[in-house]
Amino acid sequence: MTETPITPDHVTVPRQRPQRPDGKVQLVGLTRPQLRDALIEAGTPEKQAKMRANQLWQWIYQKGETDFALMTNLAKPYRALLAEHFSLERPEVVSKQVSADGTRKYLVRIAGGHEVEIVYIPEEDRGTLCISSQVGCTLTCSFCHTGTQKLVRNLTAGEIVGQILVARDDLDEWTPAGEGSDARPRLLSNIVLMGMGEPLYNFENVRDAMKIAMDPEGISLSRRRITLSTSGVVPEIARTAEEIGCQLAISFHATTDEVRDTLVPINKKWPLKDLLDALRTYPKVSNSERITFEYVMLKGVNDTDEDARRLVKLIKGIPAKINLIPFNEWPGSPYERSDWQRIESFANIIYKAGYASPIRTPRGEDIMAACGQLKSATERARKSRKQIEADAGL
Numbered sequence: 001m002t003e004t005p006i007t008p009d010h011v012t013v014p015r016q017r018p019q020r021p022d023g024k025v026q027l028v029g030l031t032r033p034q035l036r037d038a039l040i041e042a043g044t045p046e047k048q049a050k051m052r053a054n055q056l057w058q059w060i061y062q063k064g065e066t067d068f069a070l071m072t073n074l075a076k077p078y079r080a081l082l083a084e085h086f087s088l089e090r091p092e093v094v095s096k097q098v099s100a101d102g103t104r105k106y107l108v109r110i111a112g113g114h115e116v117e118i119v120y121i122p123e124e125d126r127g128t129l130c131i132s133s134q135v136g137c138t139l140t141c142s143f144c145h146t147g148t149q150k151l152v153r154n155l156t157a158g159e160i161v162g163q164i165l166v167a168r169d170d171l172d173e174w175t176p177a178g179e180g181s182d183a184r185p186r187l188l189s190n191i192v193l194m195g196m197g198e199p200l201y202n203f204e205n206v207r208d209a210m211k212i213a214m215d216p217e218g219i220s221l222s223r224r225r226i227t228l229s230t231s232g233v234v235p236e237i238a239r240t241a242e243e244i245g246c247q248l249a250i251s252f253h254a255t256t257d258e259v260r261d262t263l264v265p266i267n268k269k270w271p272l273k274d275l276l277d278a279l280r281t282y283p284k285v286s287n288s289e290r291i292t293f294e295y296v297m298l299k300g301v302n303d304t305d306e307d308a309r310r311l312v313k314l315i316k317g318i319p320a321k322i323n324l325i326p327f328n329e330w331p332g333s334p335y336e337r338s339d340w341q342r343i344e345s346f347a348n349i350i351y352k353a354g355y356a357s358p359i360r361t362p363r364g365e366d367i368m369a370a371c372g373q374l375k376s377a378t379e380r381a382r383k384s385r386k387q388i389e390a391d392a393g394l
Contacts, residue, residue, distance in 0.1 A: 024087040028060060028165065029158025031208050032215075042085040044078075052078075054217070060088060061218025064165065064174035091116075091162045096170070108166060110135070110159050114152055116196050118163045120171070120188070127171075128190040131163045133206050134197025139231055141251070141264050142334065154202040160209035164191065164219060191221060193228045194249070198266075200233035200240065207243050223247075229294065234270040234278045241283040248282065249292040249323075250275070254302050255310040263302070272314065279318055290319040296327050297338035297346065308349035321356040 025038050036053040044052050055073060059065040066089075068074075068082040091108035094115060098104050104120040119130040135152035137144075168174060171187045191213060193199040199206045210226055213219045226246040230237070240248060254260035260267040267275075279291055293315060297303050311322070324347055327337040338346075343359055350357035 022087075024085060026087050026089060026156075026158050027056065028088060028090070029156055029161050029205075029209065029212070031157075031211065032057065038086070043081060056082075057215070057218055061212065061215065062220075064168060066090065089162075090166055090169070091159060093166060093170075104167075104170070106163075106166060106170070108163065110155070110162075112153075116155070116159075116163075118167060118195065120167050122187070126189045127187045128192055129164060129167050129188050130192050130195050131160060132195030132197055133160060133193055133199040133202045137197050138201045139198050139264070139266055141231065141253075142262060151197075154205060155197070157205045157208040157212070160205060161212050164188070164213060168219075189221070190225045191227070192249075193226075198231055198233065199228050200230045200236040203236055203239065210244050210246060224289070227292065231264050231266050232270050232275045233266070234274050237278045237282060245284065247289065247292070248279075248284070249294055250279065252293045252311075253296050253298075255307045255314060259302055263298075276314060276318070285319055287319045290321050293320055293322045294325060295322055296325045297343050298327050299336040299338045299342070301335065303338040303342050303346055305345060305349060308346045312350060312353040312355070315355075321358070322350050324350075324357060324359045326359065 025042075027035060027038070030038060032053060035056065036049045039052050039056075040046055040049045052074075055071070059071050065071060068079045068086070068088070071079055071082075074082075091110050094107045094109050096104060096106050102122045106118045106120075107115055108118060109115050114135045116132040116135055118132065121128045121130065132155065134154050136150050138151045167188055173187050191210075193206065193210075206228070210228075213221050213226065214223055223245045224247060226244075227249050228240060228244065228246050229249040229251060230240075231251045237248070240246070251264060252260075253263045254267075255272075257267060257271045260272060279285070282291065285291055293311075295302075295311070315322075324343060326340075326343060327335055329335075329337065347357040347359055
């Protein structure tokens with residue numbers, strides 16, 4: 001059945017099903033029940049289907065195998081049947097760039113020849129993968145490079161999970177980690193849905209992909225190590241807690257409706273009061289599972305001491321932390337980064353009010369991999385500065 005997610009202005013984007021020109025079914029991205037049904041349809045006896053699905057699940061998501069012929073605990077005739085009917089294709093890596101700080105940016109090509117970007121950020125205590133949920137974006141946030149690119153289509157669950165598999169391939173993280181003294185930390189330990197697109201406008205595919213990422217017999221990431229960032233699709237917020245259960249981040253960026261209407265135009269549909277009311281009743285919110293408010297620091301736009309004090313009042317009663325993001329400039333951007341002293345003053349007001357207010361260190365700026373800089377090369381027809389400023393209402 002085709003599911004239609006909520007999109008702005010009643011524009012419908014049908015949920016994509018994995019399809020290939022050769023007629024093979026793409027197994028990556030199928031849920032366990034979908035995988036079992038696909039195997040039965042291809043000729044697997046119904047009594048064996050659950051067992052076969054479990055075996056395939058481990059090969060795909062635990063071992064990273066892409067060749068049915070190498071799945072040695074399956075009989076050769078069955079491997080041949082699988083190869084005839086199914087595919088384990090990954091997104092194609094078009095290019096890979098490595099920043100001076102170790103950040104990796106991958107440009108990958110998906111069905112239809114479209115391209116999206118993925119960013120891997122290594123840190124001392126974790127490795128975070130920033131993944132995309134759409135080609136382009138339904139939103140037009142005026143400070144975001146991706147926002148200058150129109151939505152092309154939603155990514156399938158397989159294309160979302162495929163980004164994780166691509167990164168693990170590159171990091172060689174399918175090699176057994178060993179035990180005891182031979183154990184090594186996971187290189188890819190966290191996922192953030194903060195790449196291209198608004199995840200809550202592609203809810204079903206994002207949900208299925210994250211369920212696969214959290215499955216203990218595969219990629220096995222804790223729900224607390226997955227963060228979904230939304231600009232404020234209010235009707236889907238409670239559903240995120242109930243059906244995904246991951247951590248929640250809000251692209252907030254302003255303390256008045258007037259300013260947020262310009263920076264994050266979805267605010268015209270769901271203004272600050274509606275958004276904050278939804279967050280106050282978010283089923284997962286607690287002192288141990290705080291909501292993250294992302295706040296990009298724009299010089300002369302949203303960075304005054306008054307803004308900081310207003311922000312503290314707005315989020316009162318919500319267990320939260322505020323990530324302050326120095327604006328990452330991109331070609332044609334109508335904004336500038338706040339001065340460092342101004343950012344520190346803003347952070348200090350929030351900290352004194354009792355909230356954690358880390359200032360995010362820009363990563364990957366030299367390869368345009370920093371927050372707000374991602375954009376598909378194939379859809380990169382640039383707007384002029386004049387066009388961007390006009391869209392932003394400047």
